[in-house]
Amino acid sequence: MNVLLYHWDVEKIAEDFLNSPVCEHIDISVVWGIGKNRVSSSPMTYRRESRTIHYLPERIVLFHKNFPDIEIEDFVLLMLIHEIGHHLHWEAEEDELLKINHENEHNENREWKRFHEIGAWNYGRVIVPTRLQEDFDRLNVFNLKRY
Numbered sequence: 817m818n819v820l821l822y823h824w825d826v827e828k829i830a831e832d833f834l835n836s837p838v839c840e841h842i843d844i845s846v847v848w849g850i851g852k853n854r855v856s857s858s859p860m861t862y863r864r865e866s867r868t869i870h871y872l873p874e875r876i877v878l879f880h881k882n883f884p885d886i887e888i889e890d891f892v893l894l895m896l897i898h899e900i901g902h903h904l905h906w907e908a909e910e911d912e913l914l915k916i917n918h919e920n921e922h923n924e925n926r927e928w929k930r931f932h933e934i935g936a937w938n939y940g941r942v943i944v945p946t947r948l949q950e951d952f953d954r955l956n957v958f959n960l961k962r963y
């Protein structure tokens with residue numbers, strides 16, 4: 817079965833969630849496309865400089881094929897919450913993360929990247945709706961295997 821996802825669908829999901837009480841103190845934008853002069857293979861990416869989450873609907877649909885049992889709307893929300901998790905991680909531990917990034921800039925060891933991903937998971941977990949908690953964990957376990 818082909819899953820359809822348009823950028824306005826993602827916008828609506830993001831807008832509804834960011835306007836919900838759980839996001840009251842979260843100030844970020846969600847933007848279609850990977851951003852100017854950027855290269856990325858990710859379906860969704862958080863950029864700290866601009867406090868922006870960039871996304872590509874067609875890549876979300878591809879990634880979703882790994883989780884066919886999750887509704888596409890919920891899947892978008894889970895991915896979004898992971899990226900918001902990166903934002904919250906940066907907000908809470910900026911000094912620490914700057915230090916880690918600086919120290920590991922030319923490091924082949926990917927352990928520090930895992931540290932970022934685990935941070936996004938933990939901070940995202942705080943705001944994920946209860947009914948999606950298990951799916952959120954599954955998505956993050958899957959994600960960590962890439963690092």
Ligand SMILES: [Zn+2]
Pocket residue numbers: 898899902932933936
């Ligand atoms: Zn991530």
